[in-house]
Structure formats: structure tokens, C-alpha cells
Amino acid sequence: MLKRERNLRVQQALQKVKPKYREGLALRFELDLNLQEMAQIQGISLGTVKSRMSRGLKAFHRAYQALGGE
């Protein structure tokens, strides 16, 4: 699969993820923040960040696979 095609699929999968999970994914993978920094910026507990990120990754994986994966 071409890189451009894969990136497009990633974007499409991300749009299917709930905004609160997508926000976490953006902070983690776009801004390279660690979980502690994310908790500080989002104003939520570290436990909530871990929980949201775990669910966000799972949601992204399922959405990405539903679009055909790789």
C-alpha cells in the first residue's frame, strides 16, 4: 500500500474515533506528549488518561481494520 493511501486511511479511521479519544491520540502521537503531560493539559487524572488512551487505541485499531487495514 502506498504511504499516501495508508495515511488517508489513517485519517478516515481517526474520524470514526470519538473526539475525546482522538484528542488523546493527537497529543500522544502528534505532539509526543507523555501520559503525565497529557493529564496536565487535559485537566484529568493520570488514570483517566490511561483508560482513554487504551480505549482510543482499541477504537482506532478497529476502525482502521474496518477500512481494510493494511
Next chain:
Amino acid sequence: MRCRKVEKCLAEQKLGILSPGKKEALDAHLVKCAACRQVAEEFTRSMTALSEGTDIDPPQDLVQRILRRVAREPEPSAPRYWWWIAPALVGAVVIMLVLYMPAIFGPRIHMTEREVLAGYAENLELLGFGSTEVYSEDDASDYEEFGIPSEVAKLLI
């Protein structure tokens, strides 16, 4: 470990928060469950695509919320090196005061030009210089041996 827990564990592993006990259980489960091994492989590819396919569009209000939060943060405190700079400066001032105390606060000595010259003259006299009394006829004769007239020799001490 149950198959339905595998995705959650894989996500926690990706985040680096999977406990050693769960990691051990996950690895043991993947060895004996082909379906979950397949899931794990697909999950790894999804994560690779996510990591490399950047430009994730965050929710519209994320930037505003971050800016609001940053604005609420207190100002950074004074630089940490002040804890030793301040005492060092005080110490330097004290040392300078001690060294220059006599010059700054000591008694002022005023001497007239005549007194200063007199002091030098006394010292020079002790050393045998600067006084006409040192000159003698013998000295003049010494010069005369070299062909210097006595009138001139008197001026040479």
C-alpha cells in the same frame, strides 16, 4: 487470559503501561491462541500506521483549552541558581569592605610637600645620597684623576 482482554492489553503495551504480570499472561495466551496472534499482528500494523501517519486533526477546541490552561499556570519561579548567587554576592561585598576598610574609613594623612620631601631627604641621607655633606675633597680628587676639573667634580656626587 481471555481473548476479549487481548486488545486492551495490546493497547496498554503500546502505551508502556502494561504490568509485567499481564505481559506474561498476554505472551502465554498468544502462544496458544492463533486468532489472538492474528489480532496482535493486525494491531501492530495499525499502530505503525498511526505512528507514521501523522497530521491527526484534534478537536477544534483543543488548542483553546490548552491555551486557557497554560494561562492559568503560575509564572515560573525565580531561577534556581539564586540560592547560591545571592550569598556569593554578599560574601564578595564583605571581602571588598574588609580589604578596603583602611583606605575608605581609616584616618586621612595629609602631608605638605615640604614634609614629604623632608622624609625622602632623611632616607637618602641615611643611604649616603642626596646630601652635599657626603661630598668631600677626596671625592673631587677621584674625579680629577680622570681629567675632570674640580669645579665640575663638585657637581658630581
